[in-house]
Amino acid sequence: MKKIIFAVTLLFISITAFSQSEKYMQVMQQNIALLDSAKSKDDYQKLANKFEMIASKEQNQWLPFYYAAFCNQMMCYNGLKGDDIDVVCDKADVQLAKADSLQPKNAEIMVLKARVTGARVMVSPMTRGAKFGRKSGEILQQAIAIDSLNPRAYLTAGQALFYTPKMFGGGKEKAKPILQKSADCYNKFQPTTPLHPNWGKGFCGYLLMQCEDKK
Amino acid sequence: MKKPLLIFSALFFSISSFAQTKISGKITDGKKPMVGVSIAVKDSYDGTSSNADGSFSFETSEKGDQILVATFIGFNSVEQKINCNGTPIVLNISMKEKFNELKAVTISAGSFDASDKKRATVFTPLDIVTTAGSGGDITGALKTLPGTQQIGNQEGLFVRGGEGRETQTFIDGMLVRNPYNTSVPDISQRGKFNPFLFKGTSFSSGGYSALYGQGLSSALVLETKDLPEKTETNLSLSSVGLGIGHNHLFEKENMSIGANAGYFNLSPYYGLIKQNIEFTKMPENKTFELNFRKKFKKHGILKFYGYANENSLGIKRPDINDAAHLKSLFELKSTYYYSNLTYSGSLNANWGINAGASFSGSYDKINFGEFYNNNPIDSANKNINSSNSLSQGRIVFTRYTGALSALRFGAEYQYAWEYAQIQLPNINTNFTNQYFDNYAAAFVEDEIYLNNKFVLKPGVRAEYSSIINKTNAAPRLSLAYRLGRNSQLGFAYGDFYEKPDRKYLLYQHNLDFERATHFVLNYQRIFNDKTFRIEAFYKKYESLILTPLDLNLVQNPSNVYATNFDPKNISNLGSGYAQGLEFFLRDKKTIKNCDYWIDYSYIDTKRQFSYYPISVQPDFAATHTANLVFKQFFPKLMLGYGVTYSWASGRPYYNPTLPSSKFMSDRTMDYNALGMNANYLTHVGKAFTVLVLGVSNVLGNQQIFGYHYSNDGTNREPIGLTATRFLFVGCFMSWGVDRRQQQVDDNLK
Numbered sequence: 016m017k018k019i020i021f022a023v024t025l026l027f028i029s030i031t032a033f034s035q036s037e038k039y040m041q042v043m044q045q046n047i048a049l050l051d052s053a054k055s056k057d058d059y060q061k062l063a064n065k066f067e068m069i070a071s072k073e074q075n076q077w078l079p080f081y082y083a084a085f086c087n088q089m090m091c092y093n094g095l096k097g098d099d100i101d102v103v104c105d106k107a108d109v110q111l112a113k114a115d116s117l118q119p120k121n122a123e124i125m126v127l128k129a130r131v132t133g134a135r136v137m138v139s140p141m142t143r144g145a146k147f148g149r150k151s152g153e154i155l156q157q158a159i160a161i162d163s164l165n166p167r168a169y170l171t172a173g174q175a176l177f178y179t180p181k182m183f184g185g186g187k188e189k190a191k192p193i194l195q196k197s198a199d200c201y202n203k204f205q206p207t208t209p210l211h212p213n214w215g216k217g218f219c220g221y222l223l224m225q226c227e228d229k230k
Numbered sequence: 231m232k233k234p235l236l237i238f239s240a241l242f243f244s245i246s247s248f249a250q251t252k253i254s255g256k257i258t259d260g261k262k263p264m265v266g267v268s269i270a271v272k273d274s275y276d277g278t279s280s281n282a283d284g285s286f287s288f289e290t291s292e293k294g295d296q297i298l299v300a301t302f303i304g305f306n307s308v309e310q311k312i313n314c315n316g317t318p319i320v321l322n323i324s325m326k327e328k329f330n331e332l333k334a335v336t337i338s339a340g341s342f343d344a345s346d347k348k349r350a351t352v353f354t355p356l357d358i359v360t361t362a363g364s365g366g367d368i369t370g371a372l373k374t375l376p377g378t379q380q381i382g383n384q385e386g387l388f389v390r391g392g393e394g395r396e397t398q399t400f401i402d403g404m405l406v407r408n409p410y411n412t413s414v415p416d417i418s419q420r421g422k423f424n425p426f427l428f429k430g431t432s433f434s435s436g437g438y439s440a441l442y443g444q445g446l447s448s449a450l451v452l453e454t455k456d457l458p459e460k461t462e463t464n465l466s467l468s469s470v471g472l473g474i475g476h477n478h479l480f481e482k483e484n485m486s487i488g489a490n491a492g493y494f495n496l497s498p499y500y501g502l503i504k505q506n507i508e509f510t511k512m513p514e515n516k517t518f519e520l521n522f523r524k525k526f527k528k529h530g531i532l533k534f535y536g537y538a539n540e541n542s543l544g545i546k547r548p549d550i551n552d553a554a555h556l557k558s559l560f561e562l563k564s565t566y567y568y569s570n571l572t573y574s575g576s577l578n579a580n581w582g583i584n585a586g587a588s589f590s591g592s593y594d595k596i597n598f599g600e601f602y603n604n605n606p607i608d609s610a611n612k613n614i615n616s617s618n619s620l621s622q623g624r625i626v627f628t629r630y631t632g633a634l635s636a637l638r639f640g641a642e643y644q645y646a647w648e649y650a651q652i653q654l655p656n657i658n659t660n661f662t663n664q665y666f667d668n669y670a671a672a673f674v675e676d677e678i679y680l681n682n683k684f685v686l687k688p689g690v691r692a693e694y695s696s697i698i699n700k701t702n703a704a705p706r707l708s709l710a711y712r713l714g715r716n717s718q719l720g721f722a723y724g725d726f727y728e729k730p731d732r733k734y735l736l737y738q739h740n741l742d743f744e745r746a747t748h749f750v751l752n753y754q755r756i757f758n759d760k761t762f763r764i765e766a767f768y769k770k771y772e773s774l775i776l777t778p779l780d781l782n783l784v785q786n787p788s789n790v791y792a793t794n795f796d797p798k799n800i801s802n803l804g805s806g807y808a809q810g811l812e813f814f815l816r817d818k819k820t821i822k823n824c825d826y827w828i829d830y831s832y833i834d835t836k837r838q839f840s841y842y843p844i845s846v847q848p849d850f851a852a853t854h855t856a857n858l859v860f861k862q863f864f865p866k867l868m869l870g871y872g873v874t875y876s877w878a879s880g881r882p883y884y885n886p887t888l889p890s891s892k893f894m895s896d897r898t899m900d901y902n903a904l905g906m907n908a909n910y911l912t913h914v915g916k917a918f919t920v921l922v923l924g925v926s927n928v929l930g931n932q933q934i935f936g937y938h939y940s941n942d943g944t945n946r947e948p949i950g951l952t953a954t955r956f957l958f959v960g961c962f963m964s965w966g967v968d969r970r971q972q973q974v975d976d977n978l979k
Contacts, residue, residue: 042275057266061279064268067301068277071270097759102304141356145459182868182911182918 042069043078043210050086050214056094059086070110077117077124078210084110084127085214091134100138107131122162123212129154130171144183151175166204167212169197170219177222191226194219251314254287255321256280257300264302264325272297272309290314304328327682335685335712337677339720339752339765340436357825358425360861362872363905363926365958368431369410369421372450373876374857376765376812376829377435380878380901381850383935383949385410385419388850389435390769391808391835392447392746395731399450400442402533402572404588405644407620411515411541412564412594415789416935416949422539422566429455436767437722437750440675440689440706441626441638446728446746446771454570456531457486457523460966465917468960470494471515484525492517505953511544511561530575537568549600550940550947559599567591582628584640591619596791613653614791618732621645632679639674648732663736667697667729675706683712695729698741702727720752730775730802737797744802745772759819765812774804774839781886781893786938787841795841806837806845826860846894849936852878852901868911876903883936887943902931917963924958927951 046065053059063086070079087107091100108131114124132151136143152175158168173194179185197219206213257267263284270277276290290296293314298321300308305325312319357371364370369387373380379388386394399409401423411419425431430453438449458477466473471494479486497512522534541564549556572586594617600610626640649664675689687708694701706724713719727743734741747770754763777795779787787794810833818825832854838845847853855878863870880897888895907924927933934948 038275060266064266064270064277064279064301067268068270069275072273072275099304106303149459180865180868182913 039069039073039076040210043082047082047210050082053086053089054093056090059089059093062086063090067110070113075117077114077121080110080114080117081124081127081212083107084114084131085212088127088131088134091131091137097138100134104131104135120161122158122165122168125154125158125161126165126167126171129158129168133171133175144179148175148179164200164203166197166200166219167215169193169200170215170222173197173219174222177225187226187228190222194223194226198223250289250291251293251316252287252289252318253298253312253321254285254318255323256284257286257323257325258284259305259327260324264305267300267302267305267325269298269300269323271312271314272299300325335679335683335710335718337685337687337708337710337720337722338718338754338763339708339710339722339750340438340748340767341432341434358431360870360872360907360909361859361874362861362907362924363874363876363903365420365924365926365956366425367420368423368425368428368450368452371425372431372433374827374829374859374874375433375435376814376831376855377448377767377810378831379850379852379855380876380903381935382418382901382933382951383416384850385413385421387448387450389448390767390810391806391833391837391848391851392769393848393850396445396447396728396746397450398442398445398448399452401452401535401570401588402454402574402586403441403451403584403624403626404570404572404586404622405442405444405620406568407590407618407646408566408592412562412592413791414543414545414562415560415791417952422537422568423452427454427535428452435765436748436769437706437708437724438726439687439708440673440691440704440724441640443671443673443691443693443704443726444728446726446744447769454533454535456533457483457525458488462964462966464490464965465963466492466960468922469499469958470496473517475519477521486521486523488519488521490517490519499957503953503955503957506950507952508546508557509544510546510559511542513543514541516540526575528576530573532573533571535568535570537566539566540564541566546601550938550945551942553945553947555603557601557604559597559601561597561599563595565593580630582630584626584628585624587621587623589619589621591617593617598791608656611655613655615649615651615653617647617649619647631676634679634685635677637674637676639672641670641672643671644669648736650732650736665697665735665739667695667735669693669695669729685710693727693743695743697735697739698729698743699739700742702743702745716757717753717755720750720754722748722750722752724748730800734775734777734800738800741775741800742773742802744774744804746770747772759817761814761816763812763814765814767808767810767812769808771804771806771808771837771839773802774806774837776801776804776839777841778843779841781841781843781890787884804837804839804842806835806839806848808833808835808837808851810834821862823865824860824862826858828856828858830854830856843890843893847882849882849884849894852881854879869908870910871908872906874903874905876905877901881935885937886939898934898936899932901933902929903933904928904931914963917965919964920962922958922960922962924956924960926956927954930954 046062049062053062063083066079066083066086070083073079084107087103090103095103111124111128118124129151132147132154136147155168155172158165173190176185176193177187177190201216201219257264257280265280265282267280268277269280269286271290271292274290274292276288276292278286278288280286296312296314298310298312300323302325304327306328308323308325310321358364358368359366361371361374372378372387377390381388384394387397388394389397399406410421413419432451434449436448442449458479461479462477464475471492473490473492475488475490477486477488494515495512500509500512518538520536524532542562544561546557546559549558568590570588574584576582596614596616598612600607622642622644624642626638629637631637646667646669651660651662653660671691671693673689673691675687678686680686689706690703692701692703704725704727708722710718710720726746726748730741730744749768750765752763752765777800779795810831812831814827814829816827833851835847835851836845837848858875861872878901880900882894883896883898884894885896905926906928907922910921912919933950936949937946938949939946
C-alpha cells in the first residue's frame with residue numbers, strides 16, 4: 016500500500032513537473048508567435064509584461080529575459096518618446112545583464128544590447144549620435160566576432176546606417192551591402208529551438224526593398 | 231482500497247488543474263487610469279496588462295494564498311495578498327510614481343541649463359553656433375536669453391541691471407579672469423573661448439549656487455568636454471582667418487591629446503568692406519591651445535587645458551573736440567595665458583571629488599596718442615601697461631545622500647596680482663600701482679529631494695579677501711515644487727558679494743565687498759519639446775563703489791580706461807535696485823525641423839554708483855528687451871538657416887549739457903538688429919565639411935549706444951558700430967577616423 020501511494024505521489028510529482036516545462040514551452044511559443052503581429056508600443060508593452068512575468072517565474076532561463084528586453088527595445092523604435100526611452104532602455108539593460116549572466120558570450124544578447132544602446136540615440140540625435148551610435152557599433156562588432164553569421168547583427172548594423180543621414184556616414188548605398196549580407200545569413204539561419212531568436216527576416220527584406228528604391 | 235485512492239488522486243489533480251479564479255479590477259495612479267500595467271500572480275504564468283481605461287481581467291489556476299503583483303515602468307510595484315478559491319476577486323489598485331531623476335523636479339529659478347543629462351532644459355553648445363547674430367560667440371548667443379541686455383559697445387553679459395563685470399565665467403568650476411579679449415573703447419569684444427570646447431553651458435541670471443562666488447549678478451558655468459569620440463583633424467578657413475587642429479584618441483580610448491592653432495587677421499576683410507574707423511594696425515589674433523584627457527578606471531577623469539593668445543590692433547578716430555584736425559589713437563597689444571588642470575572622480579560609492587588648479591595671466595600694452603593734421607602731439611602721448619594674473623586651487627567633495635540628494639562642500643584659494651603702469655614719455659614720468667590679493671572661500675550646499683515633487687537647496691558661502699581685509703558670509707537658498715506633470719514653481723534667494731573692481735583697488739584698499747541680494751520667483755512648463763517660463767525678480771544692491779566726480783571737468787566719464795577720480799573719494803556708499811519680469815517660450819515641435827524661441831524682459835532699475843551723482847537708470851539698462859530666434863534645417867538638402875531679431879528700447883546716456891538733476895535722463899533710439907545665417911553640410915573628398923554664411927544687422931538699422939560730447943558741449947557724436955554689417959563666410963572641414971564604420975566594413979570583406 017505504501018508503495019502504491021509512493022508510486023502515485025511520484026507519478027503526480029513528475030506529471031506536474033513535466034507539465035511545468037510543457038507550460039513554459041507553450042506560454043513562450045504563444046507569446047513569441049504574438050511578436051509577429053505586434054505593431055505599436057502598446058502591443059510591445061503588453062508582450063514585455065508577459066515575458067517579464069515568465070522571466071520572474073523562470074529565473075534560470077535566459078530567453079524570457081531576452082524577449083522581455085526585445086519587447087522593451089521595440090517600444091523605443093515604435094513610438095516611445097523623450098525621457099521615457101531612457102527609462103525603458105535602463106530596464107532592458109538590466110534584463111540583458113541577467114540574460115548575459117545565464118548565457119554568457121551570446122551573440123543574440125549582444126545584438127540586442129547594441130540595439131538598446133542605439134535606441135538611446137533617439138532621445139537627442141544631435142548630442143548623442145556620435146557617442147551612443149559608436150558604442151552600439153562596438154558591441155555589434157563583438158557580436159559578429161562571436162557569431163560571424165548572425166543575421167540580426169548585420170540587420171542592426173544595416174538598419175543603423177540606413178537611418179543615419181548620408182552626411183554623417185550613413186545612407187542607403189552604404190546600408191545595402193550589409194543588409195544583403197544579413198539576408199544571406201537569414202537564408203542559412205536555423206534557430207536552435209523554436210524558442211530561440213528568429214526575428215527580423217521580414218524587416219531585413221523591407222529595408223532592402225527600400226534600398227532599391229532610387230529616390 | 232486502491233480505487234478510492236486513485237479516485238481521490240484524480241479528483242485532486244483535476245481540481246488543481248481546472249479550478250480557475252477570476253481576478254479583475256482597475257488600476258490608477260491615484261487619479262487617472264493607467265494603461266499597459268502588468269498584473270500577474272507572482273511566480274506563475276497567469277497575468278495580463280491593463281487596458282486604456284485602466285481595467286484588467288484574467289483567470290488564474292493557482293490556488294490558495296497568492297500574491298498579486300502590479301508593475302509599471304517608473305512606478306513602485308504593488309504587491310497584494312489574495313486568496314484564490316474560485317470566488318472572483320475584484321481589486322482597485324493605486325500606484326505611486328517612483329523617485330526618478332528624469333521626472334524629478336529641478337532647480338529652475340534663475341538658471342538656464344544645457345547639458346545632455348537634463349535634456350528638458352534650454353541650451354546646447356550647438357544652439358550657440360547656430361544662433362544667427364551670435365557670431366559663434368557664447369556671449370553672443372546668451373544675449374538672446376531673457377534678463378540680458380543688448381550692449382554693443384562693451385563686452386560681457388549685462389544681466390538684470392548689472393554691469394558686465396558682475397557676471398563671472400567659470401570653466402570646470404574655476405573662475406576665469408579676463409574671459410573676453412581686452413577692452414577697446416566703444417567696441418564690444420568677443421569671448422576668448424570656442425563654444426565647442428564645452429559639453430554644457432549653464433547660465434544663471436540670478437540666485438546661483440553657493441559653489442560659485444564673486445559675481446554680483448550672474449554666473450556662466452562652462453564644463454569642458456570629456457574624451458573626444460574619435461581621432462580627428464580639423465581645418466577652418468574663413469573671411470577672418472584660418473585654424474588647424476588635431477585631436478588624437480589613443481587605442482584604449484582612455485586617453486587623448488590635442489592641439490589647435492588659429493590665426494585671424496581682419497585686413498583682407500576690412501580691405502573689401504569699408505569700416506567707419508581708421509585702423510593703424512589691423513586686428514590680428516594668434517591663438518594656440520593644448521588639451522589632454524585621461525580617464526581612470528573608477529570613472530575618474532583628469533583634464534588639462536592650456537590656452538595662449540596674442541592680440542593686437544590700432545585705431546585712429548577723429549577727436550570730437552576738433553574733428554577736422556584732431557585725431558586720437560588707441561593701440562593695443564595683448565598677451566594672455568590660461569591653463570586649467572582638473573580631476574573629477576569618486577572616492578567610493580558615496581563620495582565624489584572635484585579638484586582643480588588653474589593659472590591665468592594677462593599682459594596688455596596700450597598706447598594713447600593725439601594727432602594734429604596727422605602729426606603726433608608728443609605731450610598727449612600716454613602708455614598703459616596693464617597686467618594681472620590669477621592662480622587658484624579648488625576642491626569640492628560630494629556626499630551622495632539619497633537617490634538624487636547630495637551634500638557638497640569645499641574650499642578655494644586664489645592668489646591675484648594686479649598691476650598698472652601709466653607712462654607719460656613726454657615728461658619722462660611713470661606712475662606704477664600694483665597689489666596682491668589672497669582670496670579664500672569655503673562653501674557648503676545641501677541638495678535635498680524630499681520626493682519627486684519637492685527639492686530644497688540651502689547653502690552658504692564664506693569669503694575672505696586680504697587686500698580689503700574683509701570677510702563675508704553669503705546664504706543661498708533655492709527650492710522648486712512640481713505643480714503638475716509638466717509644470718513647476720521655483721524660488722531662489724541669495725546674497726552675493728564681489729570685490730571692488732581693480733581700477734579702484736589699485737588706488738584704494740580701504741574698501742568693502744560690493745553686495746547684491748536676489749529674490750527670484752519662477753514658473754516653468756515643459757511639455758512636448760516646448761518650454762515656457764515666467765520669471766519675476768527683485769535685486770537689491772548695497773555698498774557699491776561710488777567715486778564722486780566733478781562732471782564739469784570730465785569729458786567721458788564712462789570710458790573703461792578713465793581713472794580720473796580722486797582715490798580719497800572712493801567709498802562703498804553706492805546702492806541701487808533692479809526688479810522685473812521675463813517671459814520665455816521655446817518650441818522645437820510645432821514646425822517640423824524648426825526650433826525657435828521668443829523672449830521678452832522688462833526691467834525697472836536705478837542705481838547710484840561709479841561717478842553717478844544721483845540714483846538713476848544706468849546707461850547699460852534698457853527697460854524693454856525682446857528677442858526672436860528662429861532656426862530651420864532641411865535634412866534632405868542638408869541645409870539650415872537661422873534668423874534672429876533683437877529689439878530693445880532706448881538706453882539712458884550721459885548728456886553733459888544737462889544740469890545734474892537731469893543726469894542720464896536722455897534716451898538713445900531703440901535698438902533693432904536682424905541677424906541671419908545659413909549653413910550647408912557636405913563632403914569634400916573625405917572631409918566632412920560645413921559651409922557657413924553669417925550676416926549681422928541685415929537691415930542696416932542704425933545702432934546708437936550713447937554719445938560722445940566735445941568738452942564745450944557744442945558737438946556730439948554717436949557711439950555706434952564700426953561697420954553697418956558684419957559678413958562672415960567660413961568653411962570648416964574635419965577628417966575623422968570613425969572606427970565603427972571601419973570595423974563593419976572589414977567584416978564584410
